[in-house]
Amino acid sequence: MREVEFHNGNTMPQIGLGVFRVEDGEDCKNAVKHAIVNGYRSIDTAMIYKNEKSVGEGIKAGIKEAGIDRSDLFVTSKLWLDDYGPGNVEKAYDTSLENLQLDYLDLYLMHWPGTDEDLMIETWHEMERLYNNNRVKNIGVSNFMVSHMETLLQRTDVKPVINQVEYHPYLVQNDLKLYLDSRKIVMESWSPLVNAKILDDETIKEIAEETGKSPAQVVIRWNIENGLVTIPKSVTPERIEENIDVFGFSLSKTQISRINQLNKDERNGPDPATFTGNR
Ligand SMILES: NC(=O)C1=CN([C@@H]2O[C@H](COP(=O)(O)OP(=O)(O)OC[C@H]3O[C@@H](n4cnc5c(N)ncnc54)[C@H](OP(=O)(O)O)[C@@H]3O)[C@@H](O)[C@H]2O)C=CC1
Numbered sequence: 515m516r517e518v519e520f521h522n523g524n525t526m527p528q529i530g531l532g533v534f535r536v537e538d539g540e541d542c543k544n545a546v547k548h549a550i551v552n553g554y555r556s557i558d559t560a561m562i563y564k565n566e567k568s569v570g571e572g573i574k575a576g577i578k579e580a581g582i583d584r585s586d587l588f589v590t591s592k593l594w595l596d597d598y599g600p601g602n603v604e605k606a607y608d609t610s611l612e613n614l615q616l617d618y619l620d621l622y623l624m625h626w627p628g629t630d631e632d633l634m635i636e637t638w639h640e641m642e643r644l645y646n647n648n649r650v651k652n653i654g655v656s657n658f659m660v661s662h663m664e665t666l667l668q669r670t671d672v673k674p675v676i677n678q679v680e681y682h683p684y685l686v687q688n689d690l691k692l693y694l695d696s697r698k699i700v701m702e703s704w705s706p707l708v709n710a711k712i713l714d715d716e717t718i719k720e721i722a723e724e725t726g727k728s729p730a731q732v733v734i735r736w737n738i739e740n741g742l743v744t745i746p747k748s749v750t751p752e753r754i755e756e757n758i759d760v761f762g763f764s765l766s767k768t769q770i771s772r773i774n775q776l777n778k779d780e781r782n783g784p785d786p787a788t789f790t791g792n793r
């Protein structure tokens with residue numbers, strides 16, 4: 515398993531399991547446990563996914579069966595927009611910890627920038643407090659565009675370690691990638707498989723044939739080669755195993771550039787410039 519290094523010296527596995535749209539319950543617990551037993555060391559959830567409790571149970575069961583320690587895992591959760599602002603952030607963090615039955619998170623993210631700049635900054639100040647008080651190992655953001663990043667870096671002290679954004683062959687966000695690279699902030703891809711839609715793409719299928727790998731493995735490997743952290747979601751045991759089995763092959767320069775050329779700046783999820791989560 516490869517890891518990326520943050521600007522603060524901490525590290526994060528390059529692949530993790532995503533659990534959006536996985537209902538709280540046995541399926542969620544089993545997916546997380548199966549992932550850990552099969553080599554995953556990073557799990558990505560969020561308060562708004564309403565499954566932190568079973569993610570926590572899966573973590574507990576996975577740690578036990580894999581014979582590892584909590585410190586061998588990297589657990590991410592996210593602060594939802596309703597909990598932005600002074601006085602709310604630490605409370606929301608504590609609720610996530612309680613749900614997950616953990617005493618710290620490896621990474622806590624502001625889930626969206628929102629549309630109120632001052633609130634975004636006040637919220638980040640609260641995130642900084644959690645970090646400075648050693649309550650969380652790393653803090654980062656999600657769905658921030660270059661404009662949000664600029665404001666954040668100008669008006670606050672602690673630089674986020676990561677920005678988790680929609681990224682896949684149809685939406686590569688080159689300007690954002692260059693911006694983040696130049697500031698040593700890691701880019702992380704959500705919906706890397708475009709909710710499985712990319713798996714029917716002709717170019718991806720061709721490259722899968724050429725490499726003898728599955729379309730999902732090709733897309734995940736392309737993320738790895740481009741230096742991203744990625745968190746494909748699956749609740750299917752064989753797919754969970756398949757998605758992390760991407761370190762025994764590589765893509766040629768030509769194959770990478772053929773995938774890069776699929777970009778059409780097409781979002782599958784909301785536009786971060788306007789998304790308020792109904793706040
Ligand atoms: N920060 C943010 O705003 C957001 C963050 N995220 C995070 O990113 C994660 C991943 O994104 P997500 O939107 O879930 O979608 P993905 O792009 O990861 O696609 C998941 C879908 O692909 C299927 N799939 C997974 N692996 C394979 C495979 N090997 N072969 C065939 N089909 C496969 C899954 O099916 P099945 O499960 O049935 O196997 C599921 O239907 C989320 O779970 C969440 O953690 C997502 C959205 C927004």
Ligand SMILES: O=C1CO[C@H](CO)[C@@H](O)[C@@H]1O
Pocket residue numbers: 534560562563783791
């Ligand atoms: O991570 C995500 C998935 O769930 C949320 C709400 O449904 C999205 O807005 C968010 O980006």
